[in-house]
Amino acid sequence: MPGTKLDAQYFGRASWTRRLGCALKDLKSDGRAGPFVGSHVGVIRQLLTDPDAGPRVVINIGAEALLNFLATGSYKNLYEHPVIGGRRREPTPERIQVDKWLSLPGAHRFYFAAVALGGAGVRFYGEYCMVLRPERIPPDTRIFDRDSYDLLQPPLSGRGDDAMQRLAGCLRGTWQADLVDMLLMKMLPRLPWTRHLITSGQVSGLVMTDQEFVEVHLEGPIQPSDIEQVTQLPDEPAIEASITQRQAGRQAPSAVELLWLKRRREVAESLAMAKVPHGLATQGGRGYQWT
Amino acid sequence: MDVNSPPPPQGWHVDAWSVRDGMAFASYRSPDAITTATSSVFIGVPGLDVVPLGSVSPALWAARASFQDGLHDADGRSIAFDDLGQVRELVRRGFLAGGLGPGAPETGETPRGGPPDLPARLDGAFRETLLHARRMEFPGAAGGAAQRDEFFRSLCEPGTSEVVYELVRTFALAVVTLWRHGAAPLHEWPVGDAEDLLGWTGALFSVLWLHPSDALEHARRFDAELDVHEFFHAWRRWEYGAAAPPNALASAAPCPTRAGWDRRICRLSDKLLVLLAMDSALERMSDLGDLAPAILSSLIATRPPISGLLPYRDHFREHLRVALEWLSNQLPQRRLPDAAEQAIEQFVRDRLTPAH
Numbered sequence: 001m002p003g004t005k006l007d008a009q010y011f012g013r014a015s016w017t018r019r020l021g022c023a024l025k026d027l028k029s030d031g032r033a034g035p036f037v038g039s040h041v042g043v044i045r046q047l048l049t050d051p052d053a054g055p056r057v058v059i060n061i062g063a064e065a066l067l068n069f070l071a072t073g074s075y076k077n078l079y080e081h082p083v084i085g086g087r088r089r090e091p092t093p094e095r096i097q098v099d100k101w102l103s104l105p106g107a108h109r110f111y112f113a114a115v116a117l118g119g120a121g122v123r124f125y126g127e128y129c130m131v132l133r134p135e136r137i138p139p140d141t142r143i144f145d146r147d148s149y150d151l152l153q154p155p156l157s158g159r160g161d162d163a164m165q166r167l168a169g170c171l172r173g174t175w176q177a178d179l180v181d182m183l184l185m186k187m188l189p190r191l192p193w194t195r196h197l198i199t200s201g202q203v204s205g206l207v208m209t210d211q212e213f214v215e216v217h218l219e220g221p222i223q224p225s226d227i228e229q230v231t232q233l234p235d236e237p238a239i240e241a242s243i244t245q246r247q248a249g250r251q252a253p254s255a256v257e258l259l260w261l262k263r264r265r266e267v268a269e270s271l272a273m274a275k276v277p278h279g280l281a282t283q284g285g286r287g288y289q290w291t
Numbered sequence: 292m293d294v295n296s297p298p299p300p301q302g303w304h305v306d307a308w309s310v311r312d313g314m315a316f317a318s319y320r321s322p323d324a325i326t327t328a329t330s331s332v333f334i335g336v337p338g339l340d341v342v343p344l345g346s347v348s349p350a351l352w353a354a355r356a357s358f359q360d361g362l363h364d365a366d367g368r369s370i371a372f373d374d375l376g377q378v379r380e381l382v383r384r385g386f387l388a389g390g391l392g393p394g395a396p397e398t399g400e401t402p403r404g405g406p407p408d409l410p411a412r413l414d415g416a417f418r419e420t421l422l423h424a425r426r427m428e429f430p431g432a433a434g435g436a437a438q439r440d441e442f443f444r445s446l447c448e449p450g451t452s453e454v455v456y457e458l459v460r461t462f463a464l465a466v467v468t469l470w471r472h473g474a475a476p477l478h479e480w481p482v483g484d485a486e487d488l489l490g491w492t493g494a495l496f497s498v499l500w501l502h503p504s505d506a507l508e509h510a511r512r513f514d515a516e517l518d519v520h521e522f523f524h525a526w527r528r529w530e531y532g533a534a535a536p537p538n539a540l541a542s543a544a545p546c547p548t549r550a551g552w553d554r555r556i557c558r559l560s561d562k563l564l565v566l567l568a569m570d571s572a573l574e575r576m577s578d579l580g581d582l583a584p585a586i587l588s589s590l591i592a593t594r595p596p597i598s599g600l601l602p603y604r605d606h607f608r609e610h611l612r613v614a615l616e617w618l619s620n621q622l623p624q625r626r627l628p629d630a631a632e633q634a635i636e637q638f639v640r641d642r643l644t645p646a647h
Contacts, residue, residue, distance in 0.1 A: 083308075092351075250595060252593040262542070
């Protein structure tokens, strides 16, 4: 569906603050917002601007990659160097294309991360979620309202190169100036307008749902000292306990499970040695929150 | 591309792969264009379950992080797989191969112990036992699981199981001796490492030794140095169920080597993992002695819990049957496309080189 028409307000060129202002005004004027709109926005703003418990930049990582990161001090993008097999004949056209649309000055210097409010990030990218210290994030850090590869998928795809670059520009912002308004714009259609006040757990779920998140383009290398804490979902220790329990009941774990258990122990030891706080995202009555 | 040539066939392709972390994204598509994907999935350890995804965006994003970008042959072409079963097998074997070698730097993943050679007297006993072994034909990958299972069943038969028992018992003694050789007193070891040794030694009482005196008598025959106090401690912990379940892939367990063995393999777990990762490793074995380290690891992995079972020669055949069944289930289960098999073999070689 080439060039599908998009919502002019959300995909507009105005600042995120202005786009949000217009959206709220429209909601009020056509009566869709209900009586709770002002309170919702107030609660969400308060949660998203809390310096201690507010949003963080997170990067998920697997056990072996985390062990390497802690040992060598450098977080590597392995894209250029395959661990196994031959080298791709040329860089993926998709990546070249998206990087061009994002207008990243020197794409290789950027590390991609996500915004989260509690939780354990996106499990697909690794069971360990590294939460970066807020002071590591410069105010002018670029953010993008979604996984930038969504630009390759309908209905965003199928426009000319210039149009795609303009579209990508509309969906961009910076950490300090735009994060709260961008997140509010994303949340608006999903807010419970008419019946009750939104809770912090609901807000946490709206900031990151499954693999739907605000992307962060972090410039410069990431160091172990940038990690505020490492979190995990309780699922992992539960799987670990289940394997160990089976083992005690004379059901031998598979070799894959044995290696997985071994790695988990090594990570726990390495994090303790590096004095990096390591906890579970617990369900404290309002969704998975950081401990 | 020639406009008259047919479009490249669709198949399952790896989109992004974190080899050593056992996670991969794959999609059903043509080799050159990820955006042609009609189906996209995620596969990850330990369950290796196939999780369907709505789009290829997560896979592309993963390649920006610590995932490698697809899997390509020597000419840079994306390797096609027949079905998702093959992709799961690739992820499984890649993960196991990633457990080889020193692993991540400075993570303490080096075996403890002294020189890696099998002590002379133990090596002599090993050689002598091998003289009693019938000539082995190790099954090739082409023979499939049925031929392999038949081979393992034959190791449990009277006449052969006794030879295996002697070989594994001798090798286990060499491992424990080497593990403790020249090292500081156990109480000065990091807790995890000491637990590994005690857990392992305890497990050996389940499958190879009757009692500390049996083990010490065995050790005396070969002048093997064992700390009697520690040995009794391990046995007591096993008896009372205080020992943590040993991990058969514990990195600190050394692998004594013999003439003709690959000297880059200095951890016992490596000897097993090579066999599990490479389709051709079993058929390349030279004799039954070559298989003894993997059998020992399999016995540790499947050791019975604390029970009244008499861990003695008569019961060894049953322990061996369980261990070999486990080993057979962990070996390569599916043949991968040739280019993928070659990539795994190269990866195994790379993991064992000193540079890693």
